[in-house]
Amino acid sequence: MDWDKLRIFHAVADAGSLTHAGEHLHLSQSAVSRQIRALETSLNTTLFHRHARGLILTEQGELLFDATSAMVKRLDAAAARIRDSEEEVFGELRVTTTTGFGSLWLVPRLPALYKKYPDLKIDLMLEERVLDLPMREADVAIRMKEPSQADLIRKRLMAVHMRLYATQQYLDEYGTPVTRADMRSHRLICQNATSFQVMAGLRMVQALMAEDMPSLLTVNNYFGVLQGVLNHLGIGVLPHYVAHDVPGLVRVLPDVDSGEVPVYLAYPEELRQSKRIAAFRDFVMEEIATYRRNAQISAGASE
Structure with missing residues (x-):
């Protein structure tokens, strides 16, 4: 009718x-x-x-x-x-990011978001595949490189560095490497060189493997790498923000660093007025600002 x-x-x-x-x-x-x-x-x-x-x-x-x-x-x-909705935030928000960043950085911070917006429903898609935002495969993405599509609003959030970490228990038992060559006496835990990962991390893994490691544990995401390190299996390649959130990690070989990996938040131009996206964007930026302040305090305390 x-x-x-x-x-x-x-x-x-x-x-x-x-x-x-x-x-x-x-x-x-x-x-x-x-x-x-x-x-x-x-x-x-x-x-x-x-x-x-x-x-x-x-x-x-x-x-x-x-x-x-x-x-x-x-x-x-x-x-x-x-x-x-001009004042309230509710409904479903589909967020996509990598398994590592989503499980190690984002999920532990979501309780604060839900406390602020209890009616928000988040569908979190953790995968390495880059979803098509203009085709609405997701509403908002956090990516480890700048999006190339022109019809996206993007905001640079932070820079991530891949570094080497171990537990003190592991280092007490097997010793602390002083040079890259010393890594030959240790088990390296990292993503497989054939698995999807940021190019800077891949180059770092390839350079370490060139030292002819006798023992390796490769995992297809950083969450698995972290679990290997926490269980004292070896020295792992991990994003640097993990060290601030996970107690007990010790950085190894401070001169080994992947260099900056930019992290961007992006969403379609057509969702510019979305209150859900604005709430999520502002929340992530506030959490990153808090993380940076805490990291600076920790760095100052260790000097």
């Missing part, structure tokens, strides 16, 4: 008069009458009894008025929620 005709029918049924409905809808009485007749013809029924005091709904008209009343209530509720 034509919604315009239903809208006019509802106004007439509510007002009980073609004239009053026309005034409300800013339509002439004849235009309103034509739309009602057309609706009755399409439904092959009579919707109103006409008499000198106005219009009275027929039984069929009552059924249709019940349906349009329910529709109007739902539309009014939706409009109210849209207006409220």
Whole structure:
């Protein structure tokens, strides 16, 4: 059925008069009458009894008025929620990022986001594949390189460095390497050189493997690498932010560093006004600012 005709029918049924409905809808009485007749013809029924005091709904008209009343209530509720959303954040937000960053940095910080926005529903997609944001495979992405698509809004968040870490227990048992050549006496834990990872991390892994490591543990994501390190299996290649969040990690060979890996947050231009994305973006930026302050405090305390 034509919604315009239903809208006019509802106004007439509510007002009980073609004239009053026309005034409300800013339509002439004849235009309103034509739309009602057309609706009755399409439904092959009579919707109103006409008499000198106005219009009275027929039984069929009552059924249709019940349906349009329910529709109007739902539309009014939706409009109210849209207006409220200028101040409130709710609904589903699909976020994609890498397994390592998502599991090691983002997820541990989500309780603060949910505490602030309890009605937010996050669908977190952790995978190395770059999802297509303009095609709405996700709403917002955190990526380890600058997005190349022109129709995305992007914000540089931070720079990540891949470095070497071990536990003190491991170093006490097997010794602390002083040079790269000393790594030949240790087990390296890293992502496999054939698995997807940032280019800077891959180059670092390839350079370390050139030292002819006798023992390796390769995992296809940094979460697995971290678990290997925490279980004292060897020296792992990990993003530097892990050291600030996971107690007990000791940096090994401070001169070994991947260099900067930029981290970007991106979302489609069409979602510029989304309150959910704005809330998530601001939350991530606040958490990064807090992380930086804590890192500076830790660095100052260790000097």
